[in-house]
Each structure stands twice: as C-alpha cells, then as structure tokens.
Amino acid sequence: MKRLVGPVLGLLLAQVCCVRGVDVKQSPPALSLQEGASSTLWCNFSTTVNNVQWYRQYRNGSLVHLFFISSGTKWNGRLNATTVTKERRSSLYISSAQITDSATYFCAGESAQKLVFGRGTTLKVNLNIKNPDPAVYQLKGPKSNNISVCLYTDFQMNTTKDSEPAVFSLSRTVFNSNTTVLDMGALGSKSNGLVAWSKSTDFECQSTFQQEFYPNSGISCDAKLVEKSFETDMNLNLQNLSVMGFRIILLKMVGFNLLMTLRLWSS
Structure with missing residues (x-):
C-alpha cells in the first residue's frame, strides 16, 4: 500500500503542474485602428492545448463567443480565426474594422478539461474622417449669458497616440467627456464629438480650444468658433405637426362616437 502512495501522489502533482503550467499570452495588449483598416490579434500557448476559443467583450458587457477551433481556419463575417497546433499559437484576423468592433478580445485554450484565458487585447477603432473640419460650439443657457458647455466636433483622432487629440490642453478646472462617435443618419455621415464644461465663471470655449492639432495627414487645422444658435430640423x-394632426383627428372621432352613443341611449 505504501508503495502505491508515492506514484499516485507523483501523478497528481504532475497533473496539477501541467494545469498550472499553461500560460496564455495575447499580443498586442492594446491596439488602435483607423476605420476600414485590418489587423491580426495573436495568442500563444506555453504548452499544447486541445482547442482554442475566442471571445469578444464590449465595455461593461458579457463575453460573446466568436470561435471554437481545434486546428485550421474558421470564418465569421469579417473575422477569421486560425489555430496552428504544432506551433502552439492562434490568431484572430479582423478585416475592414468598424466602430462596432471596438471591444476587448480574449482567447482561451482548453487543457485538462479547463479553459485558461489570456489577459485580452483591447481594440479601439477610430472614425475615419477624410476631410476633418473641426468646430467649437458654445452652448449657452437660455436665462444666462455664461457659457454652460463647449461642444467640439468633426476632429480626427490621433491613432499614433492612444489619447485625445492634441488640441485639448484642459486645465484641472475643466471637465470633459470621453470622445463619442456622432452618427448623423439623416446626413449619411459620422463625426467625432466631445463635450467640455467647467465650474469656473471665466471659462471660455475659444481659449480652451484655440491650439492647433495635426491629423494623420500631417496638415494642421485650426478649430473655428461657432456662436450662432442651433436651428431645428425641417423634417x-x-x-x-403630422403627429399633432393625427391626434386631433383621433380626438374628434372619439368625441363624435361618444356623442352618437349618448343620443342612441337617450332615444
């Protein structure tokens, strides 16, 4: 009996070491792409795994399964995953990147009936604006002449630096939101947008966004100040007006039906 204890313990320790020894390394840790560009995410394993699975996770969202692949290549729309078992690696190719591809991508290898995840690759897809025309809008309160917020639009993101455009040299008293893609469906176009505000009484949009910034084309652009009021859309x-008209017609029909019903009851 004592002779069996040693081999059994050795076997268990070997299995534990094998499970713990699986190292999943994803590269690059972060990636910034221009809209329409393509790139490859890599995943390497320290030991051979049975299969590889790829997942996508949007910010504050749950994991979405993309691929289950033991070897070879599989396609899923603009995405394809390739696993080379002998070389202990897998890759995820993203073709013609879209804004909706911005997420964190995880690969996981199955070893000893357990999934071992990598740390993920965070992908950020920036809007591709061919002719950036930066503008700053002053949004004032109806009962006050003080500036409430500043809206900065139509700027090109700097993909070489994973940060906001160089035009924003905001002080500690100035607050700004994250860059957001504005989808103007009626015009068939998109643009980058950012809002800045401050509790300071001397806060001015023009002085805050006065500096130049350089888009990917290398041409300098000056943000122009727009102070005119916003106009409502004609459509x-x-x-x-159409909705209000239909509501009036509906009320008239209800009133007419009610009046006729009362007359029938009274007769």
Missing part, C-alpha cells in the same frame, strides 16, 4: 418639425 422633424413636419413629423411633429
């Missing part, structure tokens, strides 16, 4: 006004 939106027409739709609102």
Whole structure:
C-alpha cells in the first residue's frame, strides 16, 4: 500500500503542474485602428492545448463567443480565426474594422478539461474622417449669458497616440467627456464629438480650444468658433405637426362616437 502512495501522489502533482503550467499570452495588449483598416490579434500557448476559443467583450458587457477551433481556419463575417497546433499559437484576423468592433478580445485554450484565458487585447477603432473640419460650439443657457458647455466636433483622432487629440490642453478646472462617435443618419455621415464644461465663471470655449492639432495627414487645422444658435430640423418639425394632426383627428372621432352613443341611449 505504501508503495502505491508515492506514484499516485507523483501523478497528481504532475497533473496539477501541467494545469498550472499553461500560460496564455495575447499580443498586442492594446491596439488602435483607423476605420476600414485590418489587423491580426495573436495568442500563444506555453504548452499544447486541445482547442482554442475566442471571445469578444464590449465595455461593461458579457463575453460573446466568436470561435471554437481545434486546428485550421474558421470564418465569421469579417473575422477569421486560425489555430496552428504544432506551433502552439492562434490568431484572430479582423478585416475592414468598424466602430462596432471596438471591444476587448480574449482567447482561451482548453487543457485538462479547463479553459485558461489570456489577459485580452483591447481594440479601439477610430472614425475615419477624410476631410476633418473641426468646430467649437458654445452652448449657452437660455436665462444666462455664461457659457454652460463647449461642444467640439468633426476632429480626427490621433491613432499614433492612444489619447485625445492634441488640441485639448484642459486645465484641472475643466471637465470633459470621453470622445463619442456622432452618427448623423439623416446626413449619411459620422463625426467625432466631445463635450467640455467647467465650474469656473471665466471659462471660455475659444481659449480652451484655440491650439492647433495635426491629423494623420500631417496638415494642421485650426478649430473655428461657432456662436450662432442651433436651428431645428425641417423634417422633424413636419413629423411633429403630422403627429399633432393625427391626434386631433383621433380626438374628434372619439368625441363624435361618444356623442352618437349618448343620443342612441337617450332615444
């Protein structure tokens, strides 16, 4: 009996070491792409794994399964995953990157019936603006002349630096939101947008966004200040009037039916 204890313990320790020894390394840790570009995410394993699985996770979202692949190549729309078992590696190719591809991508290898995950690759896809025309809008309160917020639009992100455009040299008293992609469906175009505000009474949009910044083309652009008031959309006004008209007709029909019903009851 004592002779069996040693081999059994050795076998268990070997299995534990094998499980713990699986190291999953993903590269690059972070990647910034221009919209329409393509790139490859890599995943390497320290030991041979039975199969590889790829997942995508949006910010504050759950894991979404993309691929289950033992070897070879599989396709899923603009994505394809390739696993080379002998070389202990797998790759995820993203073709014609879109804004919706911005997420964190994880690969996991199965070893000893357990999934071992890598640390993930965070992908950020920046909007491709061919002719950037930066502008700053002053948004003032209706009952105050003080500037409430500043809206900065139509700027090109700097893909060489994973940060905001160089135009923003904001002080500690100035707060700004994260860059957001504005999808203007009616115009068939998209643009980058950012909002900045401050509790300071001497906060001015023009002085805050006065500096130059350089897009990927290398041509300098000056942000122009726009102070004119916003105009409502003509199509939106027409739709609102149509809805109001239908509501009036509906009320008239209900009133007429009610009146006829009362007359029938009274007779």
